Amino acid sequence: MKKQKTDHENYVSALGYHWLTPFYDSFMRFAGRGNLLMQALVAQARFEKGQQVLDLGCGTGALAIMIKHDFPSVDIVALDCDRKMLSIAEHKANQIGADIQFDLAFAEKLPYPDDSFNRVVSSLLFHHLSWEHKKQVANEIFRVLKPGGELHVMDWGRASNRLMRCLFFAVQLIDGFSNTRDNVSGRLIEVFNEAEFSQVNQQQSLNTVFGTLALYAAVKAADAG
Ligand SMILES: C[S@@+](CC[C@H](N)C(=O)[O-])C[C@H]1O[C@@H](n2cnc3c(N)ncnc32)[C@H](O)[C@@H]1O
Numbered sequence: 001m002k003k004q005k006t007d008h009e010n011y012v013s014a015l016g017y018h019w020l021t022p023f024y025d026s027f028m029r030f031a032g033r034g035n036l037l038m039q040a041l042v043a044q045a046r047f048e049k050g051q052q053v054l055d056l057g058c059g060t061g062a063l064a065i066m067i068k069h070d071f072p073s074v075d076i077v078a079l080d081c082d083r084k085m086l087s088i089a090e091h092k093a094n095q096i097g098a099d100i101q102f103d104l105a106f107a108e109k110l111p112y113p114d115d116s117f118n119r120v121v122s123s124l125l126f127h128h129l130s131w132e133h134k135k136q137v138a139n140e141i142f143r144v145l146k147p148g149g150e151l152h153v154m155d156w157g158r159a160s161n162r163l164m165r166c167l168f169f170a171v172q173l174i175d176g177f178s179n180t181r182d183n184v185s186g187r188l189i190e191v192f193n194e195a196e197f198s199q200v201n202q203q204q205s206l207n208t209v210f211g212t213l214a215l216y217a218a219v220k221a222a223d224a225g
Pocket residue numbers: 011012013014015028056057058059060061062063079080081082085105106107108122123124125128129
């Protein structure tokens with residue numbers, strides 16, 4: 001696991017409290033209907049042979065492992081700022097012999113050169129970030145994507161009905177109201193547009209027991225400087 005020194009130690013851990021980390025995978029099996037929701041994100045990203053892929057806020061590695069399993073020829077790097085989550089991810093990947101590079105770093109300051117990746121994917125990271133940090137992370141993703149590269153994000157979005165909005169209060173109680181408000185207002189689109197992505201759009205919305213998940217896509221234009 002590569003390490004990076006950071007000056008930003010305040011982050012919202014996976015389930016809001018570090019003591020809940022060991023229960024994350026069981027929780028996600030229930031909330032994420034097995035792997036069904038992540039499969040929707042993988043299908044949307046349309047990975048191709050030999051691509052360089054970054055999974056941002058990888059948590060316990062479920063998405064990175066799924067991508068490597070389905071597309072063995074992609075090179076995948078998975079990044080998270082929580083050492084405990086990453087060590088669970090690394091252990092799971094080692095157990096099945098999945099060749100994934102795990103990096104400990106903050107998404108606001110990515111330890112990669114410009115134009116490094118064909119795809120950046122991210123599941124359930126953005127609702128952990130303040131408005132300013134959402135914008136910083138979007139800018140960093142834009143920087144590390146190759147021209148023509150694509151961003152695919154799954155995160156909490158505008159609730160599709162009143163029931164979904166009520167259910168989402170549970171997430172807000174755990175992860176905090178200030179960071180999650182922008183998500184449920186549908187403002188992630190704005191964040192990606194401000195970072196100069198093209199073709200920013202919401203491709204799908206999926207109702208879950210904790211509210212509505214939105215799947216976004218955005219492109220770094222092939223002629224981006
Ligand atoms: C809800 S979990 C999602 C994990 C995984 N992507 C998934 O869908 O199961 C959010 C993850 O984002 C990580 N995270 C939060 N803030 C971060 C930041 N600023 N930089 C990198 N990772 C961050 C947390 O440590 C946590 O593992």
